[in-house]
Amino acid sequence: MTNETQLAVSEQVAVHLRSRILTGEMTPGQRLLQEDLAEEFGTSRLPVREALRMLAAEGLVELESNKGARVPVLDQDELSIVYKMRERLEPLALAESVPHLGEHVIEKLRLLQARIAEDADLSHFLALDREFHMLTYSGCASENLLATVERFWNSTQHYRRTFMEVSGPGRRWVVNSEHDFIIDAIERRDTDDAERYLAGHIRRTRMELMKQFEFRRLSP
Amino acid sequence: MTNETQLAVSEQVAVHLRSRILTGEMTPGQRLLQEDLAEEFGTSRLPVREALRMLAAEGLVELESNKGARVPVLDQDELSIVYKMRERLEPLALAESVPHLGEHVIEKLRLLQARIAEDADLSHFLALDREFHMLTYSGCASENLLATVERFWNSTQHYRRTFMEVSGPGRRWVVNSEHDFIIDAIERRDTDDAERYLAGHIRRTRMELMKQFEFRRLSP
DNA sequence: GTAGCCAAGAATGGATCCATTTTCAACGCT
DNA sequence: AGCGTTGAAAATGGATCCATTCTTGGCTAC
Known part of the structure; x- marks a missing residue:
């Protein structure tokens, strides 16, 4: 049934x-x-x-x-702020999650990241990347926190897509390395390290997004 | 009209x-x-x-x-996490706000804090305290961030009330000093300091709330 | 005497119709 | 020709009624 x-x-x-x-x-x-x-x-x-x-x-x-x-429109400033919010809140979600992640979840993270590294398709990447991060937060007991984080992903999803479309796969290797770092820190149960890598990951994305945004603003 | x-x-x-x-x-x-x-x-x-x-x-x-x-019920863990979220996000709201706060707003903050220090009534305190903090964030341009912060205040309001009812006015002087520190940092346009004082303010409240919570859990 | 079941009423979810607001294009005025 | 006005069509907001789900009090069976 x-x-x-x-x-x-x-x-x-x-x-x-x-x-x-x-x-x-x-x-x-x-x-x-x-x-x-x-x-x-x-x-x-x-x-x-x-x-x-x-x-x-x-x-x-x-x-x-x-x-x-x-569907809401975000201007450059709002987009930047949402990323700054992610930068502060998602490390907390990760910190709350890490102690409760079982070995099988970590194995699933590795598999997910392998698929992310292989798959060139943009839509697949966006979906898998989201799945990856949410899975790292899955040990977090607070529905409240998880829902807040999902809201951030929701409102920025479209801009991630266009950013990746424009910038192409040239920077994908950075994402892959950062994900590997995060998995490694989780495996070692090193919460502080995991938080730091994640914050860096989000911050770097924000920086590249903003650069992209300014470039496109000048060249319509 | x-x-x-x-x-x-x-x-x-x-x-x-x-x-x-x-x-x-x-x-x-x-x-x-x-x-x-x-x-x-x-x-x-x-x-x-x-x-x-x-x-x-x-x-x-x-x-x-x-x-x-x-009306949602928060258990001790969820309450603690909401405070941790506040601890991370509200300093950001303050940092985004400080550069845009005019002198008249700062003057208004001083007046508000004076009223908070004078007024012994609990309901007044809760309303004024909220007004105070929201006013410190009023320079923040992101409706998104402000709405998120308000949600946190909404879901914890009831527990702040019962906490204050139980603990009495004995710790009010700490709140007053912390507010003064925050106003001072804003006045000096020292964003980092303001963030630090605010995070400490929220963290201390969380600690006292949790202590209170555990005490009451044992003595019904 | 207690556990489980069943039916009545109580509460929420959805459909249809009416009221109000917004939109936009045609018209007239300057 | 440009601009404000206005009115009809379109879209959203609200009221009423019906359908479905949930709750609860009482009853039966063991």
Whole structure:
């Protein structure tokens, strides 16, 4: 028997929209019309409204009274700040997680990183990279902290994608090395080291993103 | 003419519920019934549902499918983690804010702190303390960061209250001194110092809260 | 006497219809 | 020709009613 515990319709709609935004099928600034979505999913507008509110709580859409929902647009400053937030919070999530990560999880991390290093496809990389980091946080007991971190990933996902599209695979080796460092620190149960490597990883990404951003701003 | 820009009904409901939870009129674990609230506010259940989703996004209520809404309960571990999150994120908010704080804001901070030091009333203290810290962050341009910080304050508000009720005013002088340090650092535009004092302020509070928590756990 | 079950009512989720606000394009005025 | 105005269409917000799920009090069986 399938293990589907009969998700509410609003939650099913949320699942579809979430994937649609995260895969880049919808881009920042794009409007989400309740009526169109309702028709598309074959429901009334009500579950769509609820789904939009759920996604808003996850940072995937933005609601404005009487004006509907759209995928949020981040300008350079906001993007930079979200990365600074990640830089401070994710090391905490990792620190809370490391002591509780079993050996099998660490092995899974190694396998994941191997796939990341092999796979050249951009969409795969984005999904696997996210899976990798979230797996390193999976020992963290606080749903609150994990949800906050996911919100950050949600709101920056689109910009990671375009950044990677533009910059190409030339810097991928750095990411791979950093991931290896993080795995190593986890294996040694060296929380401080793990935090440091992770903070560096996020900080470097922010720097490269910002450079990219300024470059593209000057050359449209 | 009054400057009320005709808030949506759902937002009016949210305003009332928000205040009701933050003032401690509703306590963690308490259930929120859509029908009762709808009748009380003289609306249908629909705006209440939307209001509950708004509050859920702010960390003030918790929704479970087919089971309704309740004010979230934090156990000791979760409370500790929220404080650790505050310890990492709020210094960032302060650092982003300090360079943009005008002289009049600093003057307002001094006045606020004076009122905090004078006023013995608990509810006043909680409100003023929150106002004080939020004002120190008011120069921060990122709505995202500010909203995240507010969520932390929301979900810990109740525990701050009971902590202060139990511990009494005996430690208030420490808070006052720490606030003075923070104001001084802001005045000198010394971002690093401000961050350090703030982190210490939050950390000390966490420590005392945890001690209190363990004590009460043993003596019911 | 206690554990488990079952049905009634209580509460939430969803559909449909109406009200209100926003949008935008055509029109008229200067 | 440019700009503000206005009104119709489109989109969101809210009310009411129905469907589904959850809760709970009482009953039966052991």
